[in-house]
Amino acid sequence: MMALEGFRFRRGESFIHRSDPRAKFLLSFAFMAMAIAFVKLKFLLLILALQLAILANGRCLKDWIRSLKGLVPLIALIFAAQVLVSWSWVSALTYSVRFVAVTSTMSWFLLTTSPDDLGLSLEQVGLPSDISFAFTMAIRFVPVISYEFQSVYDAQRSRGLELEKGSFVQRIRKYVPIIVPVFIETIRRTYEIADAMEVRAFGAKPKRTRLNVLVMRPSDWAISLVAVLLLLGTVFLQLSNAKVPWINA
Amino acid sequence: MLPLNVKNLTFTYEGNDFPSLVDVSMKVEEGEFVLVTGPSGCGKSTLCKSFVGLVPHSYPGKMEGDVEVFGFSVKEKPVSEIATRAGLVFQDPENQLFTLSVENDVAFGPENLALPRDAIRERVDWSIGAVRIADLRHRAPFELSGGQQQRAAIASILAMKPTLMIFDEPTAFLDPASAKSLFELIYSLKKELGITVVLVEHRLDMVAALASRVVVLDGGRVVLDGDPREVLSNKVLERIGVGAPAATRLCMRLRERGFGLEAPISVEEAAKEILKVLGGTSLGRDRG
Incomplete structure (x- = not known):
């Protein structure tokens, strides 16, 4: 159960909490795609660091660490398996960091997004x-x-x-x-x-109205734009086989 | 138009051999505060469900007789339509709050009615104000106490703007102090909003004095129906296992011993009655 703690929403007033779930989802998806596409320790650490910055903004680093503790056995397993397969500490470390980076994408998204807003x-x-x-x-x-x-x-x-x-x-x-x-x-x-x-008339009308409506603010559009550019970049590098230092060279 | 008119209602749940309600007839006039009580399993909850049409619409079974809410048969109207006239508050507040904030929960009903946003906001503001939880607007249900949760549940029903409110043991999950304050709230809602109230309750000590009429059910039948003083001092209650208020029982005991007491329904009334027979001496509290 402890691993799930890192995915449970807690209310907050930070910038990331107030950002639109759609924009956040795009960004989270972009991070995940990059972490899966590029297996390079330096780059994965950078992605992880960016996500830590987001978690810090949302003041939910503690929750993230708690969930990480729950994932320690899995991380250890990945690390050990890599050591056995490739006999390389760097590769073992890379795959472990990648696992943490990927799970963190879901973690910060769910930690800072109210399920109500998500719905x-x-x-x-x-x-x-x-x-x-x-x-x-x-x-x-x-x-x-x-x-x-x-x-x-x-x-x-x-x-x-x-x-x-x-x-x-x-x-x-x-x-x-x-x-x-x-x-x-x-x-x-x-x-x-x-x-x-x-008794509260669920299903009374074919289309319900909503009290709260999500509105994309300029900052949400900016986040979405960054996420889309990152995704396009990822796809481009994957398809073109171009080598870029730091990312995949 | 009568808020509630139950005509010879007999209901048997599908799969049951015996009816849960047998030939129940009762009328509720506008502005009444009717207390319904009876031992566990006497059919109180089934009766409450029939008042808003959940029985027979959501619970299949054999229904004879009829229930009319403001002149309309519950058989012929969908629950969602009855819901705008008669509201039902259940026992467990946890199962009545589905979202992660009080505001969204109270808005849920008006949203289903597809009201415009301004109207929804107006209803939410009004409802949470009426039950005095405006400060809890953005809290999640699991951050609230049982009493606060039940207030949120009441607000969510109030937002449907019903003129008849039915409460099915709303304090079953609450401690005595929260229960008392919830009853006070229900009473003040009745007075301030002029709504009609049907309250199903076991805690007679706390609610007897609020009711304008008491109905007692046993084995799915109405066994007593009338003035609280008359009903609560009736010997039948003890036989079917309904605990009359302690103050009423005390005075009835004294009457059996030959004291000329009237049946009281509250501690204050009992004190007056006892002082009367003691010959006019008053208690210290009255002097101070």
Whole structure:
């Protein structure tokens, strides 16, 4: 669960928090494309540094570090695998940094974007409101259901359910008395949520209006422009085989 | 036009052998504050759902009789249309807040009605002001206490501008202090907005004095319906396992012992009654 901490939104007033989700998504996508396209340690470190600057602006470096801690086993695995395959420390380090750089693209985007705004932006790019709403709700109820899981887990353990003993298969089986009640409770909850939506006239009109509408500000257009240029540059370098120092030479 | 007119309503959920409601008839007049109570599983929640059309529209089953909301049969109107006249607040506030800010949640209903933005903003401002949570506007539901969440849920229903509000055990998930303050809020909303209120509740000690009428359900039937004093001092309550307010029970005990007391519904009234039989001496609190 700790790894997921780095992807949970916290409200903030920073420049990056206030930026349009569409612009942020483009930028995040551009960083991801570059980190995947160019496997060069110096360049990957630069991308990582830029993202750290964004995280610092959003004051969510701490959350990012927390999620990084959760990813340590995976990073170690990548590092070890690279050492074994290529016998090169530089290559091992490069691939590890690349992994961190790629996961960070999602991390800062989700940490600084309210799921409400994300849903709204999905709607504004043309997705039906049902789908964007289902998406926002899923994020809204993740902590609720994980809390429920925790309480059923505690309740069953206090009745003597031992989860630590036995073989792998046995241990998995022991999760059944936890998963079944959580599942049933979640179904019951969905009925209640559906009722609560109905009494607020969900689906009354074919097209709902929205109180808040996202508007691209000049700075959002600037971010989008930079992101598009970066993406075009990436595609160009990939196709043309041109070598540029720092990036891929 | 009666806000609510239940005519011989019998309802059996699909898959059940026994009806959850049996021949229920009750009328709610404009401006009333009706308290509905009864033991667990007596059909209170089903009745609440029928008031806004969730029963039978969202819950399949066999329905006889009818429920009329402001003259319209719930069978014939979609829930979304009834929702603009009758609002229902549920037990668990957590399941009534779907977005990540109070503002968006309160706006949800008016957005579904496809109102223009200015009208939505106006309704949001008004609703969160009415339940006194204007300062929590941009908070997420999980950052709020249970009482604050329930206030947000009430605001989200108020934003539909109903003239009849139904509360289905709105304090089931709250501690006594938050419950008391929520009841005070409901009472003040009724007075300030002139709406009609139907409140389903177990905590009779706290709400008996607010109600203008009490309806008691047992086994899906209406067993008592009338003036709070008469209903709450009725012996039937004890038999079906409904705890009348402690003040009422105390005075009824004293009456059995031969004291000439009237049935009170609040501690203050009980104190007056007891002082009356003690011969006019008053308590220290009154002197000071």
